[in-house]
Amino acid sequence: MVKAEIISGKEVAAEKRASLKEEVRVLQETEGIIPGLTVILVGDHPASRSYVTAKHKACAEIGMHSEIIELEESVSEAALLAEISRLNEDDTVHGILVQLPLPGHIDEQKVITAISPEKDVDGFHPINIGKMMTNQETLLPCTPFGIVEMVKSKGIDIKGKHVVVIGRSNIVGKPVGQLFLNEDATVTYCHSRTVNMQQLTLQADILIVAVGRANFISAEYIKEGAVIIDVGVNRLPSGKLCGDVVFEDALQKASYVTPVPGGVGPMTITMLLHNTVQAAKNVRKGV
């Protein structure tokens, strides 16, 4: 029997994008500012290319300016850093994003740190991460930010809830736990070395799964009535996309579940738009 309500990231994203479109219109009409995003794509990873294209399209749909800079897979780290430095100095660029992952010869952390924190619309710069950790206003990592927005959109109470995060990546696992901690949740992290993970996941009021392994979480890991957030986007040999959670199992045991596709993914790009508009406004405020 289906018990859970599906949290449609597509629907939450559409609502948020409509309000951002209006914000962009007002910003342009009243102050002549058009928020601008520049995305750097290194190499020709097909999934990365499709995410970058989706970002470009999403910007256009809400009236924002955007540009894609494509660099060869073999580009040197120094050349990439020089490009970032040029964009840091360009006042028409409010947001800079380097699509990840990068080729192995480039130090990802060095690249992220080279982006001006004020233009770091991915929210990955150590200064922005530090501000997030200390609960200060800043540009927040898009996927974690989108997850919190989705949960809030359903009026789900976070305070005092036990949030269990499976995964400890810098772009999703670690920051999503911190954002829920900032919302007064009790947070537990699980990862590949966690002993008896099931004992922990069965305590989760909100279970966030970001491991990148198809159908990693099944019914026996889910507490009755839990909120299940599935961050995984895995392509099966059949070509079909699926999440890290067995969706049918979550439907039967959880109170809410996010689908794949159409769940967390669309929120990632939406919060990127939000951050870029925010970065443009911050320039005006001198933040």
Ligand SMILES: Nc1nc2c(c(=O)[nH]1)N[C@@H](CN(C=O)c1ccc(C(=O)N[C@@H](CCC(=O)O)C(=O)O)cc1)CN2
């Ligand atoms: N610089 C960054 N690199 C990467 C990020 C990021 O936030 N910043 N996140 C991911 C990729 N990503 C955005 O860049 C992303 C992933 C998935 C989706 C999405 O909408 N997925 C759809 C399915 C898409 C499909 O058909 O393949 C869904 O879940 O519905 C958007 C953005 C890694 N790199």
